[in-house]
Amino acid sequence: MPSYKQALEKANKLTRKNNKETSATKLLMLHFSGLEPTELYLQYEKEMPEDKYITYFEALDKYLINNIPVQQIIGFVYFYGYKFMVDDHVLIPRFETEELVANVLMLYDEYFDGQSIDLVDIGTGSGCLAISLKKEEATNFSVTATDISLEAIEVAKKNAAINEVAVDFLVGDMLKPVMDKKFDILVSNPPYIPQDEQVDDIIYDNEPHIALFGGVDGLKFYREILADAKHILKEKGMIAFEHGYDKAEQLRAIAKENFPLAKIFTLKDMQKLDRMTFVVNGF
Numbered sequence: 358m359p360s361y362k363q364a365l366e367k368a369n370k371l372t373r374k375n376n377k378e379t380s381a382t383k384l385l386m387l388h389f390s391g392l393e394p395t396e397l398y399l400q401y402e403k404e405m406p407e408d409k410y411i412t413y414f415e416a417l418d419k420y421l422i423n424n425i426p427v428q429q430i431i432g433f434v435y436f437y438g439y440k441f442m443v444d445d446h447v448l449i450p451r452f453e454t455e456e457l458v459a460n461v462l463m464l465y466d467e468y469f470d471g472q473s474i475d476l477v478d479i480g481t482g483s484g485c486l487a488i489s490l491k492k493e494e495a496t497n498f499s500v501t502a503t504d505i506s507l508e509a510i511e512v513a514k515k516n517a518a519i520n521e522v523a524v525d526f527l528v529g530d531m532l533k534p535v536m537d538k539k540f541d542i543l544v545s546n547p548p549y550i551p552q553d554e555q556v557d558d559i560i561y562d563n564e565p566h567i568a569l570f571g572g573v574d575g576l577k578f579y580r581e582i583l584a585d586a587k588h589i590l591k592e593k594g595m596i597a598f599e600h601g602y603d604k605a606e607q608l609r610a611i612a613k614e615n616f617p618l619a620k621i622f623t624l625k626d627m628q629k630l631d632r633m634t635f636v637v638n639g640f
Contacts, residue, residue, distance in 0.1 A: 358410055361390065362401040368417055381420055381427045388431045389413040424559050437489040441516045446508035447483040448568040454546055456626050457599045457633050458489050461544055468595060468640055471497065474541035477589070478502040479531055479582055482568055484513030484524065486544055491522040501525040503534045506567060531578065532585040539591050546599040547571060547578035575601050579608055583615040583636075593639035605631035612636045 359367070368382040387397060389412050390405070405413075419425045428434040428449045433442050436450040437458050443449050465474070474497065478487035481502035491500045502524055504510050510526050517524045527534035531547075548571040550556060556569065571577045579598065586596055596616075600608055605623040612621045612634065619638040626632035 358404045358407050360402050361386070361397060361405050364405050364410060364413065368414070371417065371421060375421045377421060382417065384427050385416050385420065385430065386413060389416055424562055426559055426563055429563060436483075436485045437493075439485075439489055439492055439520050441483050441485055441488070442512055442519065443483055444512060445563055446506060446565060447512050448564055450483055450485040453626050453628075453632055454485065454599055455489075457544070457546065457597060458486060458493070460624055460633055460635075461490060461542065461597045462493055464595060464597070464635065464637070465494070465542065468593075468637060469541065473497050473499070475499045475539065475591075476501070476542040476544065477535055477538075477540045479543060479545040480504055480547045480568070480578070481513050481526070482509050482546075484516045484526070486546060487513070487524050488517055488520050488522055490544070491517075491524055492520055495522065501527065501535060501538070501540070503527045503529055503531070505530045506565065509565075509568070531581050532589060535589055536585070538589060540589055540594065541591050542595045542597065543582070543586055543590060544597045545578075545582055547582065549575045549578070549599075549601045549604065551575040574607075575604060576607060576611065580611055583611055586636075587615060590638065595638070596636040598634045599632060600634060602626075602630035602632055605634055608634050 365382055365386055369379045372379045372382050390409050416430050419430050420427055426449060428443050433440055434450055437455045441450060476498050481487050481504045484502060487500050487502035491498055507528050510528050513526055548569050550569050551574055552570045552572060609621050616636050616638050619636050621636050623631050623634045
């Protein structure tokens with residue numbers, strides 16, 4: 358049998374031939390070999406067990422031939438240092454969204470100064486936002502999360518169990534399940550791709566369209582959330598959005614219509630793109 362190194366070299370060659378990301382080959386190798394990164398490095402020259410070799414290349418075929426995302430093949434992804442199950446019922450958490458978590462935590466410290474608050478995540482999907490925020494502020498945050506997809510909520514509940522946190526998950530469209538409640542912070546990363554915009558096949562073919570597309574201009578769900586948010590936000594409250602990099606100005610204008618006295622500002626992500634907009638009201 359080939360060594361681990363030879364298997365990876367073969368996999369990288371196949372991956373480049375198929376114009377795919379070679380980073381996937383090592384992620385799949387780590388998962389299907391059952392080795393930690395350091396262990397894999399130490400065993401590079403050792404013969405790869407036949408069963409693991411076969412399973413590894415079967416998984417690689419799913420990525421190269423069937424165009425299935427690595428995260429769905431493995432069944433999980435790490436987000437903000439925490440493990441999350443993913444399948445084709447939920448959007449795969451992106452690294453950029455980790456920055457929304459970090460900024461919400463920073464602004465919580467600035468505006469709420471460590472007090473106990475109620476937080477809601479609208480369109481939670483895998484639960485990555487709600488669960489990560491609860492993990493980071495377990496004693497200070499009481500967290501609720503909504504999603505229109507029952508299947509997504511089931512995945513999110515499993516992720517809450519995996520991460521050992523208590524989140525109140527509700528099935529329903531946008532804010533409808535929580536219209537009788539009040540919150541200090543509303544966070545959301547709603548679908549924001551314009552409906553006619555082209556997306557990569559690996560995304561279009563595998564991730565739920567209900568979690569991707571946000572109407573004609575990509576702002577449909579922001580309008581809905583901002584129109585209803587005044588009914589569930591406490592007198593002093595904050596809204597935190599992730600959005601398309603080219604939508605910040607339009608989103609700030611929509612926010613201003615609904616919260617004319619609020620402080621509204623956009624923060625850039627690590628790629629220097631306008632990615633997060635915040636509405637801070639009543640402070």
